[in-house]
Amino acid sequence: MRRMVNILLLGLTSAAAFAEGEVGLGQIAVGLLNQYRYFAQLILGTAFIAGICFFIAALFKFKQHKDNPAQVTIGTPFAMLAISVGLLFLPGFIKPTGETLFGADIGNMSAGVSGDISKLPGAEVETLRDFV
Known part of the structure; x- marks a missing residue:
């Protein structure tokens, strides 16, 4: 009985897969371009969040430099601030x-x-x- 259920489920999924019809190369390309749009929005959103995080980290680095200038050079927080600005305005x-x-x-x-x-x-x- 279990074997019959497995064969029936396999047949139903196969029928659903072939019921779609022919998919041409153009339709595949359009599908890929539509997916790329969402990928680009994901990258831009991630860059925006990373820019905010870099800004907060730069503030902490400025505080560390103020507390101990010999350990944290002044270039580190300025570099992090520049990266933050670049990511925020990407x-x-x-x-x-x-x-x-x-x-x-x-x-x-x-x-x-x-x-x-x-x-x-x-x-x-x-x-x-x-x-x-």
Whole structure:
């Protein structure tokens, strides 16, 4: 009986797999491009969070330098602060860099992110200035 159930389940999953129809190379490419869009948003979100973490770590390094300048050089917190600024403003750098390298005729797409880049993390600062 158990063998019959296993064969039946195997048959049902096989039928579901073949019921989809033909998938062409173009459909596979479109599927990959759609997945790349989400991957790019994940990278930008991770960069934003890492930028905040680097900023907090830079503050602690400045405090360590103040307490013991011989142990922590002043270049370490400044380097961490520069990395933090770079990661926080990465979404604002992507679209202009893409237009510089590939031209402005690429449409509304940059790094797999279509639409307005101002909706990504790190760009809300510009919109908050309008309310103040």
